[in-house]
Amino acid sequence: xxxxxxxxxxxxxxxxxxxxxxxxxxxxxxxxxxxxxxxxxxxxxxxxxxxxxxxxxxxxxxxxxxxxxxxxxxxxxxxxxxxxxxxxxxxxxxxxxxxxxxxxxxxxxxxxxxxxxxxxxxxxxxxxxxxxxxxxxxxxxxxxxxxxxxxxxxxxxxxxxxxxxxxxxxxxxxxxxxxxxxxxxxxxxxxxxxxxxxxxxxxxxxxxxxxxxxxxxxxxxxxxxxxxxxxxxxxxxxxxxxxxxxxxxxxxxxxxxxxxxxxxxxxxxxxxxxxxxxxxxxxxxxxxxxxxxxxxxxxxxxxxxxxxxxxxxxxxxxxxxxxxxxxxxxxxxxxxxxxxxxxxxxxxxxxxxxxxxxxxxxxxxxxxxxxxxxxxxxxxxxxxxxxxxxxxxxxxxxxxxxxxxxxxxxxxxxxxxxxxxxxxxxxxxxxxxxxxxxxxxxxxxxxxxxxxxxxxxxxxxxxxxxxxxxxxxxxxxxxxxxxxxxxxxxxxxxxxxxxxxxxxxxxxxxxxxxxxxxxxxxxxxxxxxxxxxxxxxxxxxxxxxxxxxxxxxxxxxxxxxxxxxxxxxxxxxxxxxxxxxxxxxxxxxxxxxxxxxxxxxxxxxxxxxxxxxxxxxxxxxxxxxxxxxxxxxxxxxxxxxxxxxxxxxxxxxxxxxxxxxxxxxxxxxxxxxxxxxxxxxxxxxxxxxxxxxxxxxxxxxxxxxxxxxxxxxxxxxxxxxxxxxxxxxxxxxxxxxxxxxxxxxxxxxxxxxxxxxxxxxxxxxxxxxxxxxxxxxxxxxxxxxxxxxxxxxxxxxxxxxxxxxxxxxxxxxxxxxxxxxxxxxxxxxxxxxxxxxxxxxxxxxxxxxxxxxxxxxxxxxxxxxxxxxxxxxxxxxxxxxxxxxxxxxxxxxxxxxxxxxxxxxxxxxxxxxxxxxxxxxxxxxxxxxxxxxxxxxxxxxxxxxxxxxxxxxxxxxxxxxxxxxxxxxxxxxxxxxxxxxxx
Ligand SMILES: Nc1ncnc2c1ncn2[C@@H]1O[C@H](COP(=O)(O)OP(=O)(O)OP(=O)(O)O)[C@@H](O)[C@H]1O
Numbered sequence: 001x002x003x004x005x006x007x008x009x010x011x012x013x014x015x016x017x018x019x020x021x022x023x024x025x026x027x028x029x030x031x032x033x034x035x036x037x038x039x040x041x042x043x044x045x046x047x048x049x050x051x052x053x054x055x056x057x058x059x060x061x062x063x064x065x066x067x068x069x070x071x072x073x074x075x076x077x078x079x080x081x082x083x084x085x086x087x088x089x090x091x092x093x094x095x096x097x098x099x100x101x102x103x104x105x106x107x108x109x110x111x112x113x114x115x116x117x118x119x120x121x122x123x124x125x126x127x128x129x130x131x132x133x134x135x136x137x138x139x140x141x142x143x144x145x146x147x148x149x150x151x152x153x154x155x156x157x158x159x160x161x162x163x164x165x166x167x168x169x170x171x172x173x174x175x176x177x178x179x180x181x182x183x184x185x186x187x188x189x190x191x192x193x194x195x196x197x198x199x200x201x202x203x204x205x206x207x208x209x210x211x212x213x214x215x216x217x218x219x220x221x222x223x224x225x226x227x228x229x230x231x232x233x234x235x236x237x238x239x240x241x242x243x244x245x246x247x248x249x250x251x252x253x254x255x256x257x258x259x260x261x262x263x264x265x266x267x268x269x270x271x272x273x274x275x276x277x278x279x280x281x282x283x284x285x286x287x288x289x290x291x292x293x294x295x296x297x298x299x300x301x302x303x304x305x306x307x308x309x310x311x312x313x314x315x316x317x318x319x320x321x322x323x324x325x326x327x328x329x330x331x332x333x334x335x336x337x338x339x340x341x342x343x344x345x346x347x348x349x350x351x352x353x354x355x356x357x358x359x360x361x362x363x364x365x366x367x368x369x370x371x372x373x374x375x376x377x378x379x380x381x382x383x384x385x386x387x388x389x390x391x392x393x394x395x396x397x398x399x400x401x402x403x404x405x406x407x408x409x410x411x412x413x414x415x416x417x418x419x420x421x422x423x424x425x426x427x428x429x430x431x432x433x434x435x436x437x438x439x440x441x442x443x444x445x446x447x448x449x450x451x452x453x454x455x456x457x458x459x460x461x462x463x464x465x466x467x468x469x470x471x472x473x474x475x476x477x478x479x480x481x482x483x484x485x486x487x488x489x490x491x492x493x494x495x496x497x498x499x500x501x502x503x504x505x506x507x508x509x510x511x512x513x514x515x516x517x518x519x520x521x522x523x524x525x526x527x528x529x530x531x532x533x534x535x536x537x538x539x540x541x542x543x544x545x546x547x548x549x550x551x552x553x554x555x556x557x558x559x560x561x562x563x564x565x566x567x568x569x570x571x572x573x574x575x576x577x578x579x580x581x582x583x584x585x586x587x588x589x590x591x592x593x594x595x596x597x598x599x600x601x602x603x604x605x606x607x608x609x610x611x612x613x614x615x616x617x618x619x620x621x622x623x624x625x626x627x628x629x630x631x632x633x634x635x636x637x638x639x640x641x642x643x644x645x646x647x648x649x650x651x652x653x654x655x656x657x658x659x660x661x662x663x664x665x666x667x668x669x670x671x672x673x674x675x676x677x678x679x680x681x682x683x684x685x686x687x688x689x690x691x692x693x694x695x696x697x698x699x700x701x702x703x704x705x706x707x708x709x710x711x712x713x714x715x716x717x718x719x720x721x722x723x724x725x726x727x728x729x730x731x732x733x734x735x736x737x738x739x740x741x742x743x744x745x746x747x748x749x750x751x752x753x754x755x756x757x758x759x760x761x762x763x764x765x766x767x768x769x770x771x772x773x774x775x776x777x778x779x780x781x782x783x784x785x786x787x788x789x790x791x792x793x794x795x796x797x798x799x800x801x802x803x804x805x806x807x808x809x810x811x812x813x814x815x816x817x818x819x820x821x822x823x824x825x826x827x828x829x830x831x832x833x834x835x836x837x838x839x840x841x842x843x844x845x846x847x848x849x850x851x852x853x854x855x856x857x858x859x860x861x862x863x864x865x866x867x868x869x870x871x872x873x874x875x876x877x878x879x880x881x882x883x884x885x886x887x888x889x890x891x892x893x894x895x896x897x898x899x900x901x902x903x904x905x906x907x908x909x910x911x912x913x914x915x916x917x918x919x920x921x922x923x924x925x926x927x928x929x930x931x932x933x934x935x936x937x938x939x940x941x942x943x944x945x946x947x948x949x950x951x952x953x954x955x956x957x958x959x960x961x962x963x964x965x966x967x968x969x970x971x972x973x974x975x976x977x978x979x980x981x982x983x
Contacts, residue, residue: 009081010045017280018042021245022049026276030223030268031247034309035294035634036285039247040070040598043221044077046245047090051082056216058082058089059548062237064230065094066222068571069381070598074221091547095230096194097571098237099201103192104567105547105555106211110204112192115563117404118570119191124149124182126409131181134435137174144178151179152195154228189407189440198229205236210553213240222598223248224265231264235271244272251298252597252631253624281308285600287316287688290640293669294633297661301623316684319633319640320711321662321670325718327363327608330645331370333714334605337641337674338376338588341603344677344709346699348691351376355589355601357632359614363607363649364590371588381591391510391521392528396569398500402478403562406440411471415445418509420466445472474503482562493539493561497532501525535565593632602689604636609644610656629661638685642670646720655720674711 014022018038021031022045029046033039047063050056065071071093079087091098104114119127128148129141137144186193192200205212218238220226223246226234238244250265269275283291288311295309324330338354356367364380371378394417400410412431416422430448434441449468481496501507506525510518539561549555589601606629608614615625633640642662648654658666675681679696686693703709 010048014038014042014045015280015282017278017282018045021278021280022046023053024276024278026274027241027243028268028272028275029245029278030265030275031245031278031280032249032265033247033280034249034283034307035252035631036283036291036600037280037309038282038284039249039280040074040221042280043219043245043247044074044081047074047078047219048081050217051086051090054216057214057548058086059091060214060216061090062098062215062218063090063092064098064218064220064234064237065092066225067595067598068094068097069595070221071097073598094571095226095233096197099197099233100567100571101547102201102204102211103197104563106204106208106553107200109208109211109553110200112200112204113190115404115560116190116192117400117407117563118197118567119186119189119193119409120570121194123191123407123409124193126412127185128178128182130431130435131178131185134432135177135181137178139172139174139178144175147175148179148182149195152199152229185408185435188438189409190404191407195229198233202229202232202236205233205239208553209236209239210550211547212237213550214548215240217241217243217245219245221247222252223268224250224253226264228264231267242272244268251627253627279307281310283309283311284313285637286311286634286640287313287638287684289315289318290633290636290638293319293640294630296665296669297626297633298630300661300664301626313688314684316638316688317675317681318671319636319669320642320672320674321609321658321666322641322643322673322711322714323717324643324645324714326647326651327366327645327649328370329714329718330607330643331366331368333643334367334607334641335370335374335376336713337605337711338603339374340674340709340711341639341677343703343707344699345682345685346694346702348682348686348689348694349602351378351586351588353602354605355591355596355599355603355635356605356607357591357593357596357635359593359608359616359628359632363613366649367590367607371590376588377586378588378590381589381595389521389524391506391524395497395500395506395525395528396566398474398478398504399497399562400566401442401475402482402496402500403560403566405442405475405479408434408441411441411445415441415467415471418470418504418513420470421463422467426463474500477503493532493536493565494529496562497529532565535568539564593628596635597631600635600637602637602685603639603641604632605641605643606632607643608648609642609659609662610648611659612648612656614659614661626661629659638688639675641674646718672716676710 010022011019015038018041021029021042031039031042043063047061050061051058063074065074075087075092078090078092091101093101100118103112103116107114107116125141125145128145131137132139132141132144185191186196215237218234220234225248234244246268248265269277286294291309291311322330322333324333334356338351341349341354342351358364358367368378394414397410397414397417400407401414405411408431412427415427415430430444431441434444437444445467449464449472478496478500481499507518507522510521510525514521547555591599593606609629614629615622619625633642644656644658646655648656657663662670682693682696682699685691
C-alpha cells in the first residue's frame, strides 16, 4: 500500500491544539479535555504520526483502551490511515487483552503455564462461595469477591503516598483467609481471573523488563478510568523509554466502582514532570444548546475544576425535559418521538441515529416493550451477553474442559449436562472430596469412574458408568481431536465443535430440555458455529498476537487454537454476535450509559431522570452519578431528550421526583416538549451532522395520512392520578384542548368485531409489526449490578489517601495560553475538605413544578407491580447448588475512624452512606401489569384518528403544491375537524 500523505490525511484534520498534541516531541504528553473535543481523534492521529513520522515499528507501539469497542474503533481508524497490515502489528487492545497476550507468550518466566484459562466472573463467584462454605468463613461471598478484586486492582501505592494509604489496613481475618484459599485454588486449576491478568503481567514485567525492551511508546485512551494496577502496567510497558501519551477527561470518570482512580492523573504529572500538557477546548460533537445544558449539570459539582469547552456548532434546538405519567407512557412517548423525527427529517435521520441511554437495566423493559410493540427494531449495547446464554455456556464449558480439565467449576457445571443422574449432593460431595485432597475434580472423577476406586452400591456404579461413558469419554475424545488441531491443523476447531455437538446429541438435548424454545436455542448454537467459522477465518490470517522477538528472551509460540478461541471469548464478553443480526441501519440503540462512553449519536434520549434512578439509590458517590448524566447528555450531537415519569417502575406506590441534577435549572434550560421541526431546524441539524438537508417538498410529500408533526400526542404535564379530580385544566395558558385519551391495550388491536381498530393513538407509516418475542429479549449487565457487588460499606470505608494538597511539580511544558492541567485534579484536592455531599441534600422539586407550560390535561395512570431483577450473570455453578445457607453478616468495619475530610479527591469523598446490601437485587418490572386504566375522553384529532389510512393530508386552501416546512404546523390545524364526535 502506498504511504498516505501524512500532511493531508492527518494534520489537516486537526485544530491547533490537536496538532500540537499529535506532533509533540515530548516523552510524555497529557491531553485532557472535555467530551467531543477530539481526544480519540487526536490519539489515533498521534499513533499514525509516531509510526510514520517518528519511524517507530508498529510492533513497538502499545495502545491501551478501556473497552473492546473503543479498541475496535481505533483499529478501524488506524487501519484506514495506515493500512491493515500495519494496524495489525500494533499492540492495540484493552489492558486485559494486552496483558493476556504477554502472559501467554512470556508467562512461563514467572511460572505460569501458558495454557492457563481465564476464570470469568461466574467462576470466581462460585469458587469463593465454596470456599466460604467449606471453611465456614464469616463473610458474604459476594462481598469477599469484591474485596479481593478491589485489592488486586489497587496495585502498589505511589512511593510518596500518604502513610495512611500504605499502612496495611486492619482486615477481617476471614477475608484474608478467603483471599489466600481463592488464589490457591486458581493456581491449582491453572486459572487466572481478570484482575490477575493485570497483576501477573505487572509481576512479569517487573521481573523481566526485557520482555518490553522493544517498546518505543505507550498510548492510553480514557485515562481517567484507569485504576492503580493499570497505572503500574502502563509504566512498566513504557519502562524502556518512558514515552507515554494519555488522553482523558476527569468529568467523564464513571468507573469509581471498578476502582478507577482519578488521582492517577495527578500521579502521572508528578511522576513525569516533563509532561507536555495540552488541553482541547473546542467541542465538535454537540450543538451549543446541548453543550451549555450539559455543562450546567456538571458545573453543579462545586469541587470540579472549571475548564473551557467551546461549541463549534450553532444552538440548534433546546434540549427537552419531558414529563410523563408512567414508565410505560415514557416508553410510548419515546417511540412516538422517534417516529416523528424520522418522518419530519425526511430520511435525513434514521433509527440508527437514535440512542436511548439508561442508567440501569431495570429501566429497559418498558422501552423495549414499546419499541417491540411499534415494530421498531433495536440493538442493545451492554445487554445480556451472547456467550452467557445457557446453550452457549454449556458448549463453552465443554470446550474449556477439553482445553483444561482441571477447572473444577467447569467440570461441576457440565457433569450432569446432558442429564446423567448426578445430583447436586453428589456434585457437592465430589467437589469437597477434590478440595480436601487438593486434587482436581477431573482427577477425582477419573479415579472413581475409571480407576482404582470402585463404587460401593449399584446405583452409584450406574452413575459412575454414565459419567464415564458420557462426560469422560466425550472429553477424552475431544482432547485427542484438540491436540490434532494444534499439531498439524488437520482437524479444525469447527470439526471439534461439530464432534462435540454429536457426542452430546445436543439438538436432541435441547428439544428435551427446552420443549418450548429449543428452536431459538438451536439457532443460537448455529450462530455459535458461525462465530467459530469467523474465528477460524480470522485465525488463518492472524499474526497479530505475536510479540516481536527479543534477544535472549525465550518465547512460547501460541499455536493452541482452542486456547486462543476461549481466551477471545472470555475477553470479548461484550462483543456480541447477537447484535450483529439484522440491518443495523434500521435499529435504534439501547445502551447503558456506561457502555455508551466514547460514542455519539445525532439524537439521544435519557429516560427516567429521577432521584433513585440517577442519582441511583444505591450509589455511593453522588458526583459520579452526576458525571454519568453528563456523559449521557454529551453523547448527543443535535437533539437531546430527557424524560421523567411521575411514577417509577413499581407504579402508584412509587412516586418519583425529578433528578436534582437538572431540577434547579430545568425550567430555563429545557423545553417541555419536542421541538417543532421547521426549515431552520432541518438545516441546523444537517450542518451539525454534515449531512444534506432534504428538500421540504420531499418531507411534506412523504408524511403519512393524519400524521401529527408536533410532539403533542402525550400531555405536557400529566395529571397525577392520585390527586386527580377528573376535571380538565389548562395549566400552561398556551392552548386549550380536551385531554387526550391514550389507548388501552385491549382496544388497541380491535374494535371488538374484527374490523380495523376504531381508535388509534397515533398513526405512522411504520405500523406495528410486533415481531418481537419479549421473552427472548436480552437482559442487561449494568453498572448497578456491578456496583451492587463491588460497593459495600466496608469497602467504602477503606482508607483513601489524603494526599498532598499542593501539587509540586517540576517544569511541565505547556502553551502559555493554556491553564495547567493539574487544575483538573488539584482543585478537587483543595476542595475535598468540604466533606462528602450527601444524597439527601438533594432538592426536592418535582418535575411538575419545574417545567414550564405545565398544563394538567390528561390522566395517565400506570399500574405496575414491582418484581425482582434477574441477576445478569448466572451463578457460575448453574448446574448445582451447594446449599442456600444464609451467610452471616459481613465482618465489622475495620477502620471506622477514617478521616473523610482529609480525602483529596472529591469523587472519593462524596459517597453517601451505603444503602441496601450489595446482594439486594434491583427491582424488576418484569411482572408489571401492562394494562392502563384511563378515563375515556375524546381524542385530539391531530394525532389520533379514526380515519382510514387512505384519507390523505388535507391542505388548507391556498397552500399550493409545495408548502414550506416553516408552515407545516399551520396546515395541520384544520385536521382538528376530523375529531371523532363521540365514542
Ligand atoms: N479537528 C476536528 N475537526 C472536525 N471534527 C473533529 C475534529 N476533532 C474531532 N472531531 C470530531 O468530533 C467528534 C468527537 O471526537 P472524539 O470522539 O475524538 O472526541 P472525544 O474527545 O474522544 O469525545 P468523548 O470524550 O466524549 O468520547 C467526532 O465526530 C470527531 O470526528
